[in-house]
Amino acid sequence: MQGYESYKPSGIPWVGDIPSHWGIKKNKFLFSERKAVVGKDAPKFKLLSLTLQGVILRDMENPKGKFPAEFDTYKQVSPDDLVFCLFDVEETPRTVGLAKHYGMITGAYTVTRCNENVSSAFLYYYYLSLDQGKRLRSLYTGLRNVITRDIFFSLATPFPPREEQDRIVAFLDQKVGEIDTAIAKKERLIELLKEEKSVLIKTAVFGMNSAECNHVSAIPWVEKLPRHWGAKRAKYLFRQSRLPVKPSHEVVTAYRDGEVTLRSNRRLDGYTFAVLEQGYQGVRPGQLVINSMDAFAGAIGVSDSEGKCSPEYVVCDAINDSEISPCFAALVLRQMALSGYIEVICSAVRQRALRIRFNDFAPLLLPVPPINQQHAIVKLVEEIQAHHEVLVQQLRREIESLKEFQRGVVARVVTGQIRV
Template identity: 40%
Template sequence: YRSYPINSIDSKQIHNGDILLEKSGGGELVPVARVVLWDRAKEYSPCLCANFIQVLRTKRNEVIPMYLMHLLTILHTMDIVRLHIKQTTGIQNLSLNTYLSQSLPLPPLEEQRAIAEYLDRETVRIDRIVELLTKQRERYAQLKRSLISEVVTHGLPHHNYTMKEANLPWLDTIPEHWEISRAKDMFKRMSRSVKETDEIITCFRDGQVTLRKLRRKDGFTESFKEIGYQGIRKGDLVIHQMDAFAGAIGISDSDGKGTPVYICLQPINHLYYNTYYAYLLREMASSQFIFSLRKGIRERSCDFRYDTFATLYLPVPPLEEQQEIVAYLDERCKRLDRLVEAIDRKIELLGSLKKSLIEEVVTGQRRITN
């Protein structure tokens, strides 16, 4: 909570039609200086803004707020705002003096109103389509989670297995012919030295374990003293101790090296298929079971150590069935992933369309129609 002196509330209170300008924040991909138009005074009144927000209030007889909001939006989307940013220690600060000293095009009031109403109408249409696509995307993602959850714990569909009690805190029943075994009796923790040619491998929260350079380089801190780094080999089952609860569990697709926070596993014998157990452990993360074991104090983290993993009891289908489950899930998950990727492309295209529409209308490159 933030407290304000009583005598300052009137001057800091925001009203309908005010433009809220982000003057501190931003990030690597999105610069500071995002803007929104405040129109919710009836729901939240009185309402004050945080100190990293600048309130802009137009002279209503000269400037339509919605028009100015769209105009300031294109300054942001066209990266013009970067001319007015001061950055220290990763935090972007907007220079209000130079930002507010810019000369901006100002058509007659009626033309501003027409532009604002046209853009409001057309952007709402785009936003509605994006909302529908987003809901469809969520349904596919939920279908994928449900599919993995059911198959990895109860076997392939249409087999009509007889079920038995699993007696596990996170799992009710399993097929009668499956066994239960303790993780430490199934997997051995690998401890390998690092080769000179090894490159850094990262275990991501979506389950991909790959060379960092193949996915992204930004957003990571490079370590000059690689103390404790371990060798990772293609096919290892890798568990990120701190992020396993969020799904950072998967099979390495490359040889390389990783930090000591990774648990690298190989089966003790031929009865256990790493890829099946990657699916299973990610399901245990998705169901929040791994998070329930947390011992860490960092918010939204869970120190899922090897000693904790080793004590867990896991279902053991016959090896051939493990492989069949993996093949079945791989094929169907790829289908669902392709559908999600297609939706993501449509959403990205609509975002570009919306951006271009605002830029062209506000700058006079496109004539507006009723």
């Protein structure tokens, strides 16, 4: 796409040159701040939130997050108002939003209303572009990365004539919508691939792809199994391990995706560290590990590392390696977890209080195919997982490319680098 005939310096570091006929004004001449609060009329207003999806209505039927005791200090919001979050700017996922609903929003945000000759949608796209690139870093003050009200309203903003603003908004609405649709289709495809992977793994683990899978199972949570498969209680296949901890041992964690590895091999976000590692136990590669607290969500696998783990974990050794593969058993137990059966056998008042101990594990009846078939199933599942991971990663790269393209289009159009 082509640019404009001539340009002039904007004097704005993060903008550069702008079309010669565009103006530049301080924000205080483009929009005014709305300070009206809801007061005692708060029950009459719908609650709004500033999110990555824009300024949205909060779901009060299934509320999530924290709420204040009173909403009296919340600000009134009307359609076409611009809402800015001018604190924690670096960490906040989205610092600008265009309201589409009447409602109220936390008084910590800055609510503005554009003047008649300014399109709120145009300014939204402009500040969205700045937000996506975090281009206002030079304006931050204090430990919380605040852009003060005086600095913000004194900020210079480029703007074209009103008719051109409207053309730009119409163009971006169309292009952004098209790209969002393409992204949504790829995200949906990722979900379908995950569903397909789950079905293929379940089919492989229980021999459902075999013509012989027509024998009624004695296992409560498995309908049918191949006739030549056996079944044994876990206590006859595994014994609980109690290995000592060495000073050099790192912490091993069992994750919900079935990986059991050193915590240092994965991101630490969302995990707490024990101040006193009292009762920790040793783990070695090849052992079956059940995270008793997260087993219901599939945190069961075979350790790939030597280390130490929480006493809340159930660590097991196969009694006879020629009869049971820990990797196969882990696949079976994960299917049990994902089908909800672990929640059934572990009664608790709250989900987070669920625990599966060795005494819960020991009486479970597990399918036991011939050992060579167990190894073949494990290999097949690894191939399924690897194949789907390649497809998912490719789709994620394509999604990121689309998002980057979208950000580039918005940035170039709202600064006049592309003429529409």
